[in-house]
Amino acid sequence: MDIKQLQFLCALERLGHFGKAADACCVTQPTLSMRLRNLEEELGVTLIKRKQRFEGFTPEGERLLQWAKQTISAFDGLKSEAARLKGSLVGTLRIGIVPLSHVHLMPVLKALSEQSPQLRFQLHSLSSEQIIEQLTSNHLDVGLTYLAQVESERFIVHPLGQPDIGLLYHPDYFHFDQDSNLPAPHRLPWSALANIPLGLLSPAMRFRQGIDRTASVKGVTLTPLIESDAVEHLIEAANEGLCCTLVPLPVLNSPMLDHLMIAPMETALPQPALAAVSCRNQSTPNGLALALLQMLKTTH
Known part of the structure; x- marks a missing residue:
């Protein structure tokens, strides 16, 4: 078993198609399918429902998929933390943003990019519910979402005010x-x-x-x-x-x-307050997320 196999598994879950998952992982579809079969053989369980196309995951696959996500998160966190200790950040920072956010995010991303030229960004316009769900499932690192939707014990929270x-x-x-x-x-x-x-x-x-x-x-x-x-x-x-x-x-x-x-407009009722949030994980803190939250604290 290696990290690539787990990345292939998570890509298949995210994209729901063998060919699209292979393209996202920069391998051929036969290579991705073979590596996933090898993973199943090593674990001794069937993970994927297959017919002519991807049919979803078996109950065992759903359970082990969560472990795969945690392992990849820890692996990415290890690389990010090592880079941070060397004075830079590497990797892709995945950010979900509610529509019509009043937060000036681009100057913050520019400052992070100037500090760490190898850092990349993915921005997703999502509802507040989708942001919380994707933070929890490790599909996002940081969300700019409505404060009322956030359970503070589960997330690191930086309030961003009301517009x-x-x-x-x-x-x-x-x-x-x-x-x-x-x-x-x-x-x-x-x-x-x-x-x-x-x-x-x-x-x-x-x-x-x-x-x-x-x-x-x-x-x-x-x-x-x-x-x-x-x-x-x-x-x-x-x-x-x-x-x-x-x-x-x-x-x-x-x-x-x-x-x-x-x-x-003349005086309005207070609009829902925004916050920058990231999942709270004390054992493997997300260095990329913490860097963005810290930058937002200094600018907002």
Whole structure:
């Protein structure tokens, strides 16, 4: 048995296809299949249900898959810690982020990259529930998620605060800065949202739920023209003048926003607080995750 076989097993679980798992592991499909059969023979149990294609794992395979994940995590942690002791970090830092996070993550990743040029990053836009699930299953190292979803005894937690809210719009189509009803210091009343086309995140998303609560308290019924679970769709619609959208402040820098403007909203109910979280594992701490959390502490 070697670490490669365990990596093949986890890749198969993650991708659900022999060919895709082989491509991800940079080997041929016959090589991956042979090595997994060798693993089964060595362990003396059948791990994988096979017919013409991958059919899932046997009950024994499901049990041993968890051990494989823990072993790979420990192996990756060992390499990361050795690199850290030499003054650098190596490996891939896997980060899950809820849509419309107000955290300026890219400057932090740039600083980490400058310190450790061999460090790589994978970013995944996920719901808060998916982030917690993938942290627990070792598919993510760090999550930027909602603090209320986190059980502090299971995770290392760094709170990242609560955002203000602003309306993102294209000035060629909307003219809120000319509205004489704007209260000082030029904040948009929630009542204005009842008369404009809106693009909002899907109702199941936490940021949208906070918006809906505030609108309800203000006596405003929101009837969005567009709902999407992808922030990019809402920004594209705003750029076309199809609608306006609500975003957390401060807004992240992006070329997609170059032609858009922000009208800060008047007082809103506190939005769900964000946190950077990583699984708490005292025996094999994740050096990459700890490095990112430490950097976020110094900048947020």
